[in-house]
Amino acid sequence: MATPNKAGPARAAATDPRHEAEMAARAAWLHFVGGLTQSEVAKRLSVPNTRAHRYIARAQNEGLVRVFVDIESADCVALETRLMAAYGLSTCRVAMEAQESGPLPLRALSVIGADYLMQVLAAGDHEVIGIGHGRTIAASVDAMGRTSGERVRFVSLLGGLTRSYAANPYDVIHNLARKTGAEAYLMPAPLFANSAKDKEVMLAQSGLAATMELISEASLVIVGIGDMDSSGGGASTDALEGPDAIAELSRLGASAEILGQFLTAEGEILATPYDKRVMAPALDSLRGREVVAIAGGESKTGAVRAALRSKLLTGLIIDEATARRIVEEL
Numbered sequence: 396m397a398t399p400n401k402a403g404p405a406r407a408a409a410t411d412p413r414h415e416a417e418m419a420a421r422a423a424w425l426h427f428v429g430g431l432t433q434s435e436v437a438k439r440l441s442v443p444n445t446r447a448h449r450y451i452a453r454a455q456n457e458g459l460v461r462v463f464v465d466i467e468s469a470d471c472v473a474l475e476t477r478l479m480a481a482y483g484l485s486t487c488r489v490a491m492e493a494q495e496s497g498p499l500p501l502r503a504l505s506v507i508g509a510d511y512l513m514q515v516l517a518a519g520d521h522e523v524i525g526i527g528h529g530r531t532i533a534a535s536v537d538a539m540g541r542t543s544g545e546r547v548r549f550v551s552l553l554g555g556l557t558r559s560y561a562a563n564p565y566d567v568i569h570n571l572a573r574k575t576g577a578e579a580y581l582m583p584a585p586l587f588a589n590s591a592k593d594k595e596v597m598l599a600q601s602g603l604a605a606t607m608e609l610i611s612e613a614s615l616v617i618v619g620i621g622d623m624d625s626s627g628g629g630a631s632t633d634a635l636e637g638p639d640a641i642a643e644l645s646r647l648g649a650s651a652e653i654l655g656q657f658l659t660a661e662g663e664i665l666a667t668p669y670d671k672r673v674m675a676p677a678l679d680s681l682r683g684r685e686v687v688a689i690a691g692g693e694s695k696t697g698a699v700r701a702a703l704r705s706k707l708l709t710g711l712i713i714d715e716a717t718a719r720r721i722v723e724e725l
Contacts, residue, residue: 415453422447423454458509458574461540474718478711481725482703486687486710489718499692500714501534508535508689508712512617516544516575521615521685525552525676526567527654529619531689536570544575550609552616553654554584554674582606584674586655591671603674610676613684620690621652622698651698653678653688653707660697662704678707685709691717700724 418440425431425439437447454460471489479487488511490503512535515521526532526549549572555565565581572579584603588594597603623645649657649665655673657665664678687710690699700721702708713721 415450418442419450419453419457420459422450423460426451427460456537458538458540461509468715471715471718474715474722477722477725478703478713478718481722482708482711483706484703484708484710485685488712490691490712490714492715498694499530500716501530503714504531504689504691504712505534505538508532509538509540511687511689511712512536512539513542515615516542516547519546521547521613523548523550523609523613523615525550525610525613525616526571527552527616527618528555528567529621529690531691532617532619533567533570535689536567536574539571539574541574544571544577547575547577548609549575549577549579550606550613551580551582552610552613552618552675554582554586580606580609582674586674587669587672588674589672594672594674597674607676611680615685615687616681618653618686618688620688620695620698620702622695623649623652624694651701653702658701658705660701660704662701662706664705678705681707687712689713693717693720696720 422436422440425436426433431439433447433451434444436451437444440447440450442450468489468491471491474489475487478484478489488507490500490507493500493503495502508531515524524547549568551565551568568579568581571577582603583606584597588597598607623641644657644665644667647665647667648659649667650660651658654675656670656675656678657667659665670677686708688699688702688708689712690702691714693716696717699711699713699717703711703721
């Protein structure tokens with residue numbers, strides 16, 4: 396007579412997505428609120444230590460855990476004050492330095508960027524918010540906790556297909572909708588059309604026309620800032636025709652990129668062959684709205700400075716080291 400497989404239901408429960416999400420939430424609660432060590436969490440949940448560790452890490456990665464440090468750095472406040480005075484900003488937040496594993500200060504920027512986004516949603520001052528691209532914006536959205544955004548509509552400011560698919564605007568918009576419950580609208584198009592004629596044809600389609608109309612209603616626009624680093628300094632440079640195109644843009648005077656359009660080092664909007672192909676609103680159309688950039692890192696110092704000089708920005712979220720470099724050169 397065959398012996399029933401009693402492990403079957405338990406194994407099925409362990410692989411159920413809802414069960415795993417519940418276990419991650421419980422593990423995080425026991426660890427961060429209950430003060431239990433990871434081994435104590437494992438014992439309480441009757442799982443191996445390695446699985447308890449994975450549950451806690453998952454809760455952190457999904458934004459279920461938020462850490463608040465209720466302290467104000469005098470140095471950072473001084474940098475914020477200098478930047479606001481020098482560039483006419485109404486908002487500036489400088490993130491204290493943190494240990495980073497890569498060239499971009501994503502850990503520091505994501506925490507302060509997420510906090511800014513959640514405060515914007517809580518205030519409820521904007522009915523339509525435009526979302527740009529870039530790893531700093533993606534990291535900020537990833538770090539957000541779940542918060543109500545039912546009175547807000549998010550709209551992607553540009554087409555989403557890039558060569559590397561890094562920090563894809565589609566993923567960012569989807570993540571925002573998932574975490575806030577808000578309506579979120581994509582721009583179903585490449586970042587750059589093949590030609591100006593192709594752009595005209597796409598914009599004539601009802602779906603894209605409606606998206607562009609919604610973008611025009613956005614009272615708050617959140618953007619990233621790309622540099623002209625051919626190794627992938629910005630999401631838009633990934634979509635260009637290779638490093639030769641980036642080198643040519645640099646030769647023309649490009650120093651920074653916002654929404655697939657380019658600025659000189661002095662902050663002037665640079666006319667390029669890509670302007671008639673980019674699937675995004677013109678930079679000049681952003682004037683008169685709140686435009687907040689989330690950007691930082693040593694390689695982007697010049698690009699951030701160019702964006703500040705353009706007077707397009709009304710707000711900036713930046714890391715401490717980059718802010719200090721910009722302030723020291725004022």
